[in-house]
Amino acid sequence: MPDGRDPVPSSPTENALSGPTEKCGVVGVSLTERDAARPLYYSLYALQHRGQESAGIVTHDGFQQHDHVEMGLVGDAFDEDDIESLRGSAGIGHVRYPTAGSVDKSCAQPFTVSFRSGALGLSHNGNLVNADDVRDELAAQGHAFTSDGDTEVIAHDLARNLLEADLVRAVKRTMGRIHGSYSLAIMHDDTVLGVRDPEGNRPLCIGELEDGYVVASESAAIDTLDGELVRDVRPGELVVLRPDGEGFDSYQLFEREHTAHCFFEHVYFARPDSVIDGSLVYEVRRELGRKLWDESGIDTDVVMPVPDSGRAFASGYAEAAQEEDSKVEFAEGLMKNRYVGRTFIMPTQDERERAVRLKLNPIKSTVEGKTVTLVDDSIVRGTTSTQLLALLRDCGAAEVHMRIGAPPIAAPCYMGINMATRDELIAADKSTEEICDEIEADSLAYLSTEAVADALGEERDDLCMGCVTGEYPYDIEGEEMDSAHAANPKPEL
Numbered sequence: 414m415p416d417g418r419d420p421v422p423s424s425p426t427e428n429a430l431s432g433p434t435e436k437c438g439v440v441g442v443s444l445t446e447r448d449a450a451r452p453l454y455y456s457l458y459a460l461q462h463r464g465q466e467s468a469g470i471v472t473h474d475g476f477q478q479h480d481h482v483e484m485g486l487v488g489d490a491f492d493e494d495d496i497e498s499l500r501g502s503a504g505i506g507h508v509r510y511p512t513a514g515s516v517d518k519s520c521a522q523p524f525t526v527s528f529r530s531g532a533l534g535l536s537h538n539g540n541l542v543n544a545d546d547v548r549d550e551l552a553a554q555g556h557a558f559t560s561d562g563d564t565e566v567i568a569h570d571l572a573r574n575l576l577e578a579d580l581v582r583a584v585k586r587t588m589g590r591i592h593g594s595y596s597l598a599i600m601h602d603d604t605v606l607g608v609r610d611p612e613g614n615r616p617l618c619i620g621e622l623e624d625g626y627v628v629a630s631e632s633a634a635i636d637t638l639d640g641e642l643v644r645d646v647r648p649g650e651l652v653v654l655r656p657d658g659e660g661f662d663s664y665q666l667f668e669r670e671h672t673a674h675c676f677f678e679h680v681y682f683a684r685p686d687s688v689i690d691g692s693l694v695y696e697v698r699r700e701l702g703r704k705l706w707d708e709s710g711i712d713t714d715v716v717m718p719v720p721d722s723g724r725a726f727a728s729g730y731a732e733a734a735q736e737e738d739s740k741v742e743f744a745e746g747l748m749k750n751r752y753v754g755r756t757f758i759m760p761t762q763d764e765r766e767r768a769v770r771l772k773l774n775p776i777k778s779t780v781e782g783k784t785v786t787l788v789d790d791s792i793v794r795g796t797t798s799t800q801l802l803a804l805l806r807d808c809g810a811a812e813v814h815m816r817i818g819a820p821p822i823a824a825p826c827y828m829g830i831n832m833a834t835r836d837e838l839i840a841a842d843k844s845t846e847e848i849c850d851e852i853e854a855d856s857l858a859y860l861s862t863e864a865v866a867d868a869l870g871e872e873r874d875d876l877c878m879g880c881v882t883g884e885y886p887y888d889i890e891g892e893e894m895d896s897a898h899a900a901n902p903k904p905e906l
């Protein structure tokens with residue numbers, strides 16, 4: 414990060430990656446009857462959970478580009494005049510994930526660059542693991558960079574390739590040089606494209622609207638526009654939205670034996686009402702909850718979710734328990750203050766602890782004197798669970814058992830989810846029993862990796878579980894590559 418305060422790369426190994434790791438939301442629309450700005454603005458609202466640091470829209474009116482990119486939430490970044498000024502029926506948008514303390518507009522997107530053969534706009538979700546190599550090579554050829562982000566590297570590489578090749582070949586050349594996770598909404602003059610990396614790490618889908626087409630990180634954005642989800646963009650695929658609104662062209666530019674879909678999108682990150690890689694996230698979370706009961710169910714008086722992240726898991730868990738005549742009852746025992754942001758953006762441990770207390774308050778009658786199972790999607794640093802267990806005990810709970818709808822998070826994410834560094838992750842060097850002692854639970858159980866693959870309806874080798882296993886589907890300096898993806902190392906430049 415420009416200010417050096419990105420919470421992700423901090424150990425020497427993790428510094429091997431350049432720029433911020435970004436989990437973001439992208440969208441692109443191509444329409445025939447109206448300007449693109451308003452539908453883009455609504456889509457960004459639907460994708461707000463994917464990034465709250467900055468929001469931006471770039472449109473093209475057939476002659477020139479128009480852009481508006483601001484720090485902050487979508488609702489604060491645009492006013493009516495801004496939307497009016499964004500002329501043209503083609504456009505792309507972006508919301509960027511907050512990184513601690515960062516207020517740097519140079520990383521806000523969409524990224525734009527004008528060059529001899531046109532104007533480019535780029536929205537990126539994911540993280541390249543060889544951005545430094547590509548940047549060094551381009552810089553040696555005279556490209557000047559204004560940010561340390563990897564998106565600018567993709568934009569410059571593509572602009573250079575467009576000087577020598579048509580659009581599809583240029584995209585293919587760039588995809589052959591960059592390595593890592595990327596879902597992109599691109600605009601070349603007034604043509605809108607969607608691109609997903611060959612492993613399909615981050616989501617991207619295509620939707621049909623009344624007067625055109627849309628590509629978006631999540632299908633919830635398509636629903637917001639009253640559109641129909643057509644399908645996911647396939648890993649390694651380029652889709653080009655036809656400017657006449659008559660559909661899209663598909664080019665399968667790369668094919669791999671195994672995908673590397675991020676399981677954590679389903680566990681935590683995506684909206685429950687989105688369909689990702691063919692599965693409705695809400696149903697996946699309920700299924701994960703059901704499997705949690707099958708693997709480690711315990712008969713307590715109540716099962717309660719950590720709101721909102723644990724809710725679908727706890728309801729699946731309770732349903733499976735009741736089918737087996739367990740006495741356990743689903744209850745809401747913690748109330749959430751909606752006006753407190755995600756605790757992760759708090760840069761210090763002290764602030765993170767304070768934020769948990771600000772965010773959640775127990776309902777005494779559902780807790781006092783009861784044996785309780787508390788269900789959440791994940792434990793990262795252990796802050797939330799430690800605080801909540803203490804809170805529930807203070808409130809008179811007789812026993813508190815913790816059940817987690819994912820395996821232990823033991824290694825950092827380099828692919829665009831802002832987790833924590835290895836030394837901050839509670840499971841990096843502790844066993845489940847040690848964690849149970851540390852968070853002071855009566856018992857603790859995580860879900861197995863097999864159960865996760867099963868609930869997602871995917872082969873284990875088609876999932877990225879780098880943050881669980883410490884073995885990654887991409888070739889990252891200082892880290893192990895997993896065997897399913899070892900055939901596709903970082904390209905030699």
Ligand code: AMP
Binds near residue numbers: 789
């Ligand atoms: P922690 O308190 O550090 O153990 O984090 C676990 C809590 O944070 C859980 O309630 C999760 O729902 C939530 N969480 C997990 N991953 C993330 C993330 N990447 N960003 C923000 N919150 C997260």
